[in-house]
Amino acid sequence: MDDARIPFQRSLRPEEPAESQMSWQQLDGERLSQDPDWPASACWALSYVKMHNMLLQEARQIQSEGQQAQEEQHGRTGLEAVTIASSLKLLKNEVFSLCPMHFLISGIVVSFVLTTLSFMVPWVQGQLVDVAVSEAAKYAKDGPEAVDIGAALFEPILLLSVLMFSSYLCEIMVGILFAICGHTTVTRLRIKLFQNLTEQEIAFYDSHVSGELSSRLINDSQALSSLTQFTTQTVLGAVVKFAGSLLAMFATHPKLALLATIITPINMVLVKRTGKTVGFYGVVQNHAMAKANAVAVEVLGSVRTVQSNVGEQYEAEFFMHRLNRYLRIIKATVYLETVLRFTQYGLSKVRNIVVLAVAMNQVITGQLTIGSYTAFAQYVTLYEDGFKNLADIWINFKQTITSTGKFIQLLLRQPDFAFDQGLQPTNCLGRLHLKDVSFAYASRPDHQVLSSINLEANPGDVVALVGESGAGKSTLGRLLLRHYDPTSGHIFFDALDYRSLNLRWLRAQIGFVEQEPVLFDRTLEENIAYGSAKGAPMKDIQEAASRANAHNFISTLQNGYNTHPGERAARISGGQKQRVAIARAIIRNPKLLVLDEATSALDSENEHIVQQALDELMNGRTTFVIAHRLSTVIGATKIMVLDKGYVIEEGSHSELVARENSRYGSFMKHQLVSPLLS
Ligand SMILES: Nc1ncnc2c1ncn2[C@@H]1O[C@H](COP(=O)(O)OP(=O)(O)OP(=O)(O)O)[C@@H](O)[C@H]1O
Incomplete structure (x- = not known):
């Protein structure tokens, strides 16, 4: 049954106590008899027959939906x-x-x-x-x-x-x-x-x-x-x-x-x-x-x-x-x-x-x-x-x-991307090359999110991506993490096609820090060590935390590294969460870094501390920053301005501001009014 058919949706008024609204009797009986699917008939047999027909119909619908979804989305064999x-x-x-x-x-x-x-x-x-x-x-x-x-x-x-x-x-x-x-x-x-x-x-x-x-x-x-x-x-x-x-x-x-x-x-x-x-x-x-x-x-x-x-x-x-x-x-x-x-x-x-x-x-x-x-x-x-x-x-x-x-x-169900197949090069430099990359989500195939993106970045380079909300910045980040494959074009890592590389190996080379990082309700020690595939000794965990400006605050906690941050890290602040996530990225020593608006949710003091941690992390690696604050992109090797999935401008900060009527220039002016681009 469709949710739209909920007979009492939004029927409650906050000032009314819950007890006046529903009782166990209602829960179990009255509600059922009020429900059009279970009529209050004197003859339960008739109600049962009605219910029976409805259930059969619904079961067939669920089964055919499942089958259709499989055939349409995956065209898999053996399913x-x-x-x-x-x-x-x-x-x-x-x-x-x-x-x-x-x-x-x-x-x-x-x-x-x-x-x-x-x-x-x-x-x-x-x-x-x-x-x-x-x-x-x-x-x-x-x-x-x-x-x-x-x-x-x-x-x-x-x-x-x-x-x-x-x-x-x-x-x-x-x-x-x-x-x-x-x-x-x-x-x-x-x-x-x-x-x-x-x-x-x-x-x-x-x-x-x-x-x-x-x-x-x-x-x-x-x-x-x-x-x-x-x-x-x-x-x-x-x-x-x-x-x-x-x-x-x-x-x-x-x-x-x-x-x-x-x-x-x-x-x-x-x-x-x-x-x-x-x-x-x-x-x-x-x-x-x-x-x-x-x-x-x-x-x-x-x-x-x-x-x-x-x-x-x-x-x-x-x-x-x-x-x-x-x-x-x-x-x-x-x-x-x-x-x-x-x-x-x-x-x-x-x-x-x-x-x-x-x-x-x-x-x-x-x-x-x-x-x-x-x-x-x-x-x-x-x-x-x-x-x-x-x-x-x-x-x-x-x-x-x-x-x-x-x-x-x-x-x-076989996943689209096999985890255990593909190349695992012994040496990794972290050179990134995007060639004519275009992408549309499978759920909206007619909506082209990225179109013909080209990019080359070497270790030590910082590529910053700016653009309005919905321009496709995060989507490009997801392609770099190989959460999705481009619908056309190729991504090369050290001159090897992403698709030819072992997925576990590839992701082990990439550090990812999100705007809202997810910490698990396990100890902070475990959360930091999570970035290391083979587990990490306490010495390395503490070193990573120090480099991420997290060690000092962790040391002041009653249980130190044994602190559980709670579900969704509700027991620590946003900036602290970010720094633990950065420590988690540092410990894996990634060759490629993807930073998705990592500092945009922080106040200026916290931003400064987290930015210091990020600078430490970016040192010597290929970095890809999705940024909303222009302050974080000014020092980038290359800035790409995205608009509706197209790169409309690219160059260094000084090159872009020097251009007449550049979109980047208007972002800069706009930022004098608002710190955020989108
Ligand atoms: N999982 C998804 N399935 C379908 N469409 C999506 C999905 N994720 C994002 N989109 C769409 O893709 C487009 C680009 O989204 P994306 O999140 O990459 O933009 P963005 O530039 O990062 O925006 P913002 O700055 O607001 O985060 C948007 O139109 C969005 O609605």
């Missing part, structure tokens, strides 16, 4: 829509290859033993009943002296006890072994997906929200865990139980066996249909959870903005709306599964009565012993158990495979 066949292949190649094999094999062996034991128990019980019946007849005829009850019962009871105790132990072991299998597999799957997500090209993140991806990572994979755990644990036992008990029933009494299995085809049709429908529900369910998670992650990550704009109640309702969709789908699934269970339960009760009546007739006419009937009745229970397990596995399998399609696609 066709997830079918049962491709999913089975995935299960085989990915999921089961991640299973701890020794636990899996032990589990299979123990569950085989368990199944064998479960067949022996009814047989021994039947024997015991027949012994008891025959001893009872002797007792009635010849009196107590003719019967040694203890001797007659000892052997079968001992055997039964051993069998029962062994199956009890096996059951416990099977549970533990398969639980370990399931949890280990899902943990490995999550790690694999996480790694795969971190390696996707930046363009992928232009069209995916991080909250949605984290939901796929955590919630969708949970379903695969229960699938591996549940399926491996029960599938073997269920097949053996189902087939074995069928054989045993027919061997004991073919006519009764036929009667007992007469409802099986109806049950099979019911299970098949339910499995398919629950699968579609699962698609919408995971999608709804991902959307709800996206709201939670975004809002909690921007809670300062939310509170500054008095948006708490609105966000709570927005989240409630998204989560309620999830709840409704769960309810629809529960309704459907309940209908299935009731139908199956009812049919089996009728069948049991008919079988009992016919069996008693056979006992009376001497065609069946009571012992054989006891065994037969237990085989019917085993058969039912086996069928129920197989049905549950099928429904679970269909639901998981259909609903985790997105997870599977993400897991198998």
Whole structure:
């Protein structure tokens, strides 16, 4: 459903307390009945049918959108829509290859033993009943002296006890072994997906929200865990139980066996249909959870903005709306599964009565012993158990495979840029050459952001890029970091084409300092060492911090280098954050520096301190500065003025100001009024 259909969007007024706006009752019930998708009908069945149709439609839409997006954006091979066949292949190649094999094999062996034991128990019980019946007849005829009850019962009871105790132990072991299998597999799957997500090209993140991806990572994979755990644990036992008990029933009494299995085809049709429908529900369910998670992650990550704009109640309702969709789908699934269970339960009760009546007739006419009937009745229970397990596995399998399609696609997605291929030159000078570089973002292919950019820069050169907002300055910086490839033209690094170089190697040669640098909520020591691929000793970290003018302020913090700066470095100032980011760039000793408006957000005192740190960093390297303050570009070797993606002027500061009517000159005049160009 479209967000535009939120019935209560912005309905809250800040002065009204939250309690007067929504209660748990509303959250859970009233809101649903007010929702046009869940009419307040007296007949829940009608509401359910409406809901069912809506969910099927939505599931198909989500699936076709996913498929279309894949085909359009990537044209990748091997990423066709997830079918049962491709999913089975995935299960085989990915999921089961991640299973701890020794636990899996032990589990299979123990569950085989368990199944064998479960067949022996009814047989021994039947024997015991027949012994008891025959001893009872002797007792009635010849009196107590003719019967040694203890001797007659000892052997079968001992055997039964051993069998029962062994199956009890096996059951416990099977549970533990398969639980370990399931949890280990899902943990490995999550790690694999996480790694795969971190390696996707930046363009992928232009069209995916991080909250949605984290939901796929955590919630969708949970379903695969229960699938591996549940399926491996029960599938073997269920097949053996189902087939074995069928054989045993027919061997004991073919006519009764036929009667007992007469409802099986109806049950099979019911299970098949339910499995398919629950699968579609699962698609919408995971999608709804991902959307709800996206709201939670975004809002909690921007809670300062939310509170500054008095948006708490609105966000709570927005989240409630998204989560309620999830709840409704769960309810629809529960309704459907309940209908299935009731139908199956009812049919089996009728069948049991008919079988009992016919069996008693056979006992009376001497065609069946009571012992054989006891065994037969237990085989019917085993058969039912086996069928129920197989049905549950099928429904679970269909639901998981259909609903985790997105997870599977993400897991198998190959990034556009391979990380581990390409050249890794041993010597790197840092010479940069851009030849006729043009670029448009994939999401807006008709909007040319950069056009025919040419540039040559050598170590020690500082190239400054100036231009109005939206001119394409940051985009050029992103091309230098190889977040995107030019749509035409080439970038050469030490005369080697960017595309031919190993991506990890290339990025290790580049230091990047952003306007709003991101620090992780790990210690400052770890944040600085983050720039060094192999980790760095404390001595180097402190030296980098000193050169970045960060050591003094870090030393005054209570925990020094062990200080956690908080999420988004909220516990330190903007200038301090910049200096830690510069230290992080210094420690990697980059050959090429990309500075994106690194000082523009700072006051003049902080700017001075950070600029000193930057001068230290730029020394002897090829530097590319995206600048808004002209003070930072005056000393540049070359200044390029960008306008709508074209370089309209280039030269040194003195050359450009000397030109008549130059755009740079007008920027300079403008800056007398405002310190910022854009
Ligand atoms: N990820 C993206 N997807 C699509 N278009 C984008 C993307 N990022 C930027 N753009 C567009 O590309 C153009 C250039 O943006 P860019 O951020 O490079 O400009 P800029 O010169 O750095 O601007 P500013 O000085 O305001 O940061 C703008 O029209 C912008 O809307």
